[in-house]
Amino acid sequence: MSPAPTLANTREELAHVLADARKQGRRVGFVPTMGALHDGHASLMREAARHADVVVVSIFVNPMQFGPSEDLDRYPRTLPEDLELCAANGVEFVFAPAVDEMYAGGFSHESMRDGVTVQPGRLATILDGESRPGHFDGVLTVVAKLFGLVQPDVAVFGQKDYQQLTLIRAMVRDLCLPVEIVGAETVREPGGLAMSSRNRYLDPADRKAATVLSRALRAAQERAADGVAAARWAAMSVLKSEPAIELDYLALTSVDLGEPPDNGEGRILVAARVGSTRLIDNMRIEFTTPDQRGT
Ligand code: PAF
Numbered sequence: 001m002s003p004a005p006t007l008a009n010t011r012e013e014l015a016h017v018l019a020d021a022r023k024q025g026r027r028v029g030f031v032p033t034m035g036a037l038h039d040g041h042a043s044l045m046r047e048a049a050r051h052a053d054v055v056v057v058s059i060f061v062n063p064m065q066f067g068p069s070e071d072l073d074r075y076p077r078t079l080p081e082d083l084e085l086c087a088a089n090g091v092e093f094v095f096a097p098a099v100d101e102m103y104a105g106g107f108s109h110e111s112m113r114d115g116v117t118v119q120p121g122r123l124a125t126i127l128d129g130e131s132r133p134g135h136f137d138g139v140l141t142v143v144a145k146l147f148g149l150v151q152p153d154v155a156v157f158g159q160k161d162y163q164q165l166t167l168i169r170a171m172v173r174d175l176c177l178p179v180e181i182v183g184a185e186t187v188r189e190p191g192g193l194a195m196s197s198r199n200r201y202l203d204p205a206d207r208k209a210a211t212v213l214s215r216a217l218r219a220a221q222e223r224a225a226d227g228v229a230a231a232r233w234a235a236m237s238v239l240k241s242e243p244a245i246e247l248d249y250l251a252l253t254s255v256d257l258g259e260p261p262d263n264g265e266g267r268i269l270v271a272a273r274v275g276s277t278r279l280i281d282n283m284r285i286e287f288t289t290p291d292q293r294g295t
Contacts, residue, residue, distance in 0.1 A: 002087045005057070005094045011149055014095045018056070018150070021092075026053035030152030030179075032143060035059040035096075036076035037085045040187040040195035044156045045089040047184045051154045057086050058146050059096040063107040064117075065138030076200050095150065102145060109134070117141045118175075120167050123257060127269060128163050128280065131248050139164055140171050147179055155179050160186040160194050162269060162282040166257055186281075188214065194281045201277040209244035210274045217283040220252070220268050225288045228252050228260045235268065246273040252285070262289040 008014040021028060029052025031044045037059075048055045059082055066072035079096060086094050100106050117137055123129070124136035147155070157165045165183045172181055187195045192214035193207065202210060220235035232252055239247055248271035252260040260266045269282040 002090065004083060005086045005091045007083065008093065008095050009097060010101055011097070014093075014149055017093055021054045022151075027153045028052055028150065029055045030146070030150050030155040031055065031057045031091075032146050032155065032157070033057060033059055033082075034061045034075065034197065035082050036078050036197035036200065037082045038195050038197065038199075040158060040160065042085055042089045043187050044158055044184050045086065045091055047182060048154065048156045049090050051156070051180070051182060052152075054093070055089075055091045056093040056095060056150050056152065057091045058150070059094060060102060060142070060146075062102070062138055062142040063099060064103070064109075064112060064141055065135050067132055067134065068109070070132070071198075071201075074201075076197060095146075102142065112141075118144050118171060120171070123163070123167055123170065126163075126257065127249060127251055128271060131271065131278075136164070136167050140167060143168055144171065144175070144177075147177055152179055154182060156182045156184055158186060159183045160196065160281070162267060163257065192218070194279075196279065198277055198279065202274060206244070206274045206277065209242050210279055212239060212242035212245060213270050213272060213279060213281040214283075216250070216270060217268050217281060217285075221283060221285050224285045227262070227289050228266075228287055231268065231285060231287070235270070239270070239272070244274060248272055248278070261287055263287055 006017050008017050029048030031048050033041055045055055061075050063072055083094060118140035120136040120140050129136050157168055159165060169181050172179055191211040193210050216235040216238035219238045220231040223234035224231040235250055251269045253267050254261055255265055255267055266285050266287050267282055268285045271280045
């Protein structure tokens with residue numbers, strides 16, 4: 001059996017348990033999470049281990065990234081199972097702070113206005129940022145705090161949250177943070193549904209309906225050789241075939257979430273509600289303008 005990770009609940013405990021690793025000059029890999037861990041997280045842990053000598057996982061349901069009417073209270077909290085998954089994937093340290101350890105005096109959206117937070121800029125106002133105002137301020141602020149506490153050499157984030165990954169790379173670049181960011185491939189369930197902690201909310205019918213997201217993205221990939229409009233049309237036809245979902249957005253973009261290129265690599269991203277659960281997914285897509293194919 002793999003040894004249980006050392007659990008730190010406070011900043012002092014974290015500093016204490018990491019001190020030896022630092023003294024020994026071990027390269028620290030970090031996987032920030034909100035818990036309710038699944039195989040997608042396990043793959044991030046294994047990716048971190050490929051880039052580092054010691055892996056730290058944080059488990060913290062960050063109130064700042066939830067809007068007032070979002071699922072903060074019902075977000076799954078499964079610490080004992082999470083620790084087992086960390087142990088099985090070679091994680092040495094888990095940092096699981098309480099809210100007032102990360103936000104002195106507790107958290108409220110009002111008190112945040114008086115404090116210092118990370119402003120993510122224009123990229124945080126599109127796609128998920130448009131549907132979830134303030135969400136990425138919360139994500140980047142807590143990730144910056146966690147980077148300050150863990151001081152990782154490398155941090156691993158899933159490509160499943162592609163806009164989050166793009167914004168974290170931008171924060172690291174713009175604030176000159178000394179950490180390497182690795183984006184790890186999305187892990188999918190057998191039907192193609194991207195793994196997510198929120199999949200636990202889905203009943204069997206919702207789960208089946210939710211596979212339409214990845215099917216739509218794949219349909220777009222298959223038509224991308226006919227250009228951006230054809231790819232969009234293919235994805236929309238698949239999405240429209242599933243009445244149980246409510247589409248939030250379907251976006252075809254460049255790799256950095258700008259306008260899609262006529263030729264070359266881009267991204268296709270989708271967000272939709274299945275019942276009361278909001279799901280997101282995205283894939284790489286390779287566009288070709290029809291008249292550039294030489295056919
Ligand atoms: O992706 C997540 O689980 C969260 O947004 C993160 C990066 C842990 C910040 O709370």
